[in-house]
Structure formats: structure tokens, C-alpha cells
Amino acid sequence: MIEIESSASKDDKENYSLKTEEMEKRLKQSLGIDVSKSNLSLSLGFLNERLVKEFESRPDVSNDIKGYKVLLKWLGASVDPNVELLVVMEATGVYHQGIAHYLYEHGHSVCVMQSGRVKRYAQSLDQRSKTDALDSRMLSMLGLERNIRPWHPPSKELQELKGLSRERGSLLNDRTVETNRQGAIASSVHSNARALKRHKARLKLLNAQIAAVEEEMRSLIADNEELKRKLEYLTSIPGVSFVSAATVIGETLGFESIVNAKQLASYAGYDVVLRESGNFKGKTRISKKGNSHIRGVLHMPSMTCVRCNPTLKQFYNRLKPNKAKPLVALVAVQRKLLILMYTLWKNERFYDAEFEIKKQQKHEALAARDNNLINQSVS
Known part of the structure; x- marks a missing residue:
């Protein structure tokens, strides 16, 4: 009789323990979405008050409005309404835009992460396998562990501007190809007059389309x-044209997701990578793991700035003698120019050629004042 009561008491304790775990308060909940062209892989994660992470998954849904509705219905039945849900996904060209806008419009907090940051977090987990399910779980875990800045949809004008800048860049590449082909045909011993005429017509069409896009x-x-x-x-900076400034603004969507200059440099691929190990001393170079459209459009403005921009010309002349190739100093000018554009945009100020001089004079005045105070206290 005593053993039976003892056994019953043990069962009651186990049931009570299970109920207690089920009723534990959830501190955070995060939905990780691995986006592909056709499907969305989902993983819903919870962080309870014991700081234990739990995950719940479901079969993939289609990356269209039908799949979005299925996802929303599943969230309504699975999430805790008393805890804010954070949706985390990786920026994947245009394929993430539909679900990101849909969930944002339905009141959810959405975070669209840059691929480089997601990759570095995945490497920290020592996760060797890679599947859509594992990636969605990793994104959910990222939302539970880190404080992430929420994403807000850019304005319609900025999205359209980005599309136009991409179209212009594609047309410029096509024009370069056609120009090279035309030159090769014209220089050939057995040149074809009719083929050359067709190339000239295509080149004329490309020039007309480029002009139309710029006008738009x-x-x-x-x-x-x-x-x-x-x-x-931005165009108040000597050497920066309207098209260059508009392209940078379009590619960054008005610097909407940029919080500091270091993040901007990384976003554009201007972050410096240094490789050293023991006696091995590798070359220092930029990563180029960023937005190549920004780097491409800043090449010509940087060449103009080193001739006519008083600030960047002085910066270039100081760097050039210390670099093995002038191009390295020119890349540094591009990085500084991009940060200058970001600073003027955020502070809403025009370019001031004497800013560096004024800044130095201010520092010298503050140093002189401090020296006077020290001398007065000593005397």
C-alpha cells in the first residue's frame, strides 16, 4: 500500500513537471524563413524563461500568395499572441520581397538580413551540413539570440529608382560589348559591311535607351x-554627377538599412581583408563581397574627384606614394567618397570644402584652451 502511494506520488510529480514545462513563459519567438524562387522553408523557434530554445517546423509552402495565406494561418495557430513574433529571412535578390511585404502589411515585425552577416553567424555554429530546413532553423535561432534591427519597406520611388539604375548598368554593359564587336569587325581583313551596319544600328538603339532611362x-x-x-x-560634391548619386541612392534604398560607415563599406564590398598567419604575410585588399553596382558606378567619379575635389585630391596624393599601384589609392578614394555621400545624406548638409580645415582649427583651439587651464591651475 505504501509502495503504491509512493508510485502514485511519483507519477503526479512527473505530470506536474510536464505541465509546468508546458506553461513556462515564452520570452521570445522567431520565425526563420529560408527563401527560394519556388518555396519557403519554415522553422518557428521559442525561447522560454529557462533560456531553452525549442523549434517547430512544418512542410514547405509555395512562394506565392497561396503559400503566404497558408503560412499566416499556421502562425495564427502556433505562436503566442502575448509575445511579439520576429520574422527573420535572408535577402535573396527579389525572391524575398513578396513574403516580406506580405507579413509586414499583416502587422508582423520583419528582419531582412544581409547575406554576409547570416553567413558569419552560420559559421559560428560550426554547422557543416546545409539544407533549406537547417538554414531556416539557423535563421530562427539568429532571431532568438540577437537583437536585430527591424526592416521597413522602402518607398515606391526608391524601389523604382533602383530598378532603373540596374537597367542602365545592364545597358552600359551591352553597349561595351557591341562597341568591342564593332571595332573587331571594322578592323578585320574580311569585314562585312552589312554586319557592321547592323552593329551600328544596335549601338544607336542602346544609346537611345540609356538616354531614355537616365531621363526617366x-x-x-x-x-x-x-x-x-x-x-x-550629394551632387554638391565636386566630381559626383546626378547619375552617380542617383545610382548610389537607388542601390542603398536611401541608406535605409545602414546605421554606420563601417556597415556601409561592408555592404559595398569596400571592407578591408587582411590575411596573415605566422611568417606568411598576405596582401591587404578589399573583400568585394558586397554590392558590385555601387563599386562600378563610383569608379569614374573617383577619377574625377582626384583632379577637382579639394578634399579627396589631397587624400589621394597622400596615399598614392605609399601604394604599389595607383589603383589601390583610387579604391580608397571610392570608399571615402561613398562614406562622404552617406554623411551628407544623413546630416542633410551640402559639401563644405573647408570642413577638414575647420575641424582641425577647432581641435587646435580646444587643445590651446586645455593648455591654458592646466597652466592656470599649476600657477
């Missing part, structure tokens, strides 16, 4: 007073 970019910005006003801060 100007019209788009002219119709938006705020965008027009803020873009004038």
Missing part, C-alpha cells in the same frame, strides 16, 4: 521634393 531617373526624382532636395546634397 531625372523625372522620377524631380517629382519627389524630399528625394530631390536630399539628392542635391
Whole structure:
């Protein structure tokens, strides 16, 4: 009789323990979405008050409005309504945009992560296998462990500006190809006059389309007073044209997700990579693991700036003698130019050629004042 009561008491304790675990308060909940062109892989994670992470998954849903509705219904039945849900996904070109906008419009907090940051987090987990299910679980874990800045949809004008800048870049590449082909045909011993005529017609068409895209970019910005006003801060920099400034703004969507200069440099692939190990001394170079469109559009402005921009010309002349190749100093100018554009955009100020001089004079005045105070205290 005593053993039976003791056994019953033990069962009651186990049931009570299970109920207690089920009723534990959830501190955070995060939905990780691994996005592909056709499907969405899902993993829902919870962090309870014992700081234990639990995950719940379901079969993939299609990456279209039908799949979005299935996902929303599943979330309604699975998440704790008293705890804010954080949705984490990786930026994947255009394929993540549909689900990101859909969940944002339905009141969820969405975070769109840069691929480089997600990759570094995955490497910290020592996760050797790679599947869609594991990636969605990793994204969910990222949302539970880190404080991530929420994503907000960019304005329609900025998205359209980005599309136009990408189209212009593609047309420029096509024009370069056609120009090279035309030159090769013209220089050939057995040149074909009719083929050369067709190449010239295609080249004429590309030039007309490039001009049309640039005019559409100007019209788009002219119709938006705020965008027009803020873009004038960037074009006030000597050497920066309208097209260059508009392309940078379009590619960064108005620097919406950029919080500091270091993050911007990494986003554009200008972050410096140093490789050293023991006696091995590798070359220092930029990573180029970023937005190549920004680096491409800043090449010509940087060459102009080293001739006519008083700040960047002095910066280039100071770096050039210490670099093995002038191009290395020119890349440093591009990085500094990009950060300068970001600073003027955020502070809403025009370019000041004497800013560095004024800054140095201010520091010297503060140092002189401190020295006077020290001398007065000693005397």
C-alpha cells in the first residue's frame, strides 16, 4: 500500500513537471524563413524563461500568395499572441520581397538580413551540413539570440529608382560589348559591311535607351521634393554627377538599412581583408563581397574627384606614394567618397570644402584652451 502511494506520488510529480514545462513563459519567438524562387522553408523557434530554445517546423509552402495565406494561418495557430513574433529571412535578390511585404502589411515585425552577416553567424555554429530546413532553423535561432534591427519597406520611388539604375548598368554593359564587336569587325581583313551596319544600328538603339532611362531617373526624382532636395546634397560634391548619386541612392534604398560607415563599406564590398598567419604575410585588399553596382558606378567619379575635389585630391596624393599601384589609392578614394555621400545624406548638409580645415582649427583651439587651464591651475 505504501509502495503504491509512493508510485502514485511519483507519477503526479512527473505530470506536474510536464505541465509546468508546458506553461513556462515564452520570452521570445522567431520565425526563420529560408527563401527560394519556388518555396519557403519554415522553422518557428521559442525561447522560454529557462533560456531553452525549442523549434517547430512544418512542410514547405509555395512562394506565392497561396503559400503566404497558408503560412499566416499556421502562425495564427502556433505562436503566442502575448509575445511579439520576429520574422527573420535572408535577402535573396527579389525572391524575398513578396513574403516580406506580405507579413509586414499583416502587422508582423520583419528582419531582412544581409547575406554576409547570416553567413558569419552560420559559421559560428560550426554547422557543416546545409539544407533549406537547417538554414531556416539557423535563421530562427539568429532571431532568438540577437537583437536585430527591424526592416521597413522602402518607398515606391526608391524601389523604382533602383530598378532603373540596374537597367542602365545592364545597358552600359551591352553597349561595351557591341562597341568591342564593332571595332573587331571594322578592323578585320574580311569585314562585312552589312554586319557592321547592323552593329551600328544596335549601338544607336542602346544609346537611345540609356538616354531614355537616365531621363526617366531625372523625372522620377524631380517629382519627389524630399528625394530631390536630399539628392542635391550629394551632387554638391565636386566630381559626383546626378547619375552617380542617383545610382548610389537607388542601390542603398536611401541608406535605409545602414546605421554606420563601417556597415556601409561592408555592404559595398569596400571592407578591408587582411590575411596573415605566422611568417606568411598576405596582401591587404578589399573583400568585394558586397554590392558590385555601387563599386562600378563610383569608379569614374573617383577619377574625377582626384583632379577637382579639394578634399579627396589631397587624400589621394597622400596615399598614392605609399601604394604599389595607383589603383589601390583610387579604391580608397571610392570608399571615402561613398562614406562622404552617406554623411551628407544623413546630416542633410551640402559639401563644405573647408570642413577638414575647420575641424582641425577647432581641435587646435580646444587643445590651446586645455593648455591654458592646466597652466592656470599649476600657477
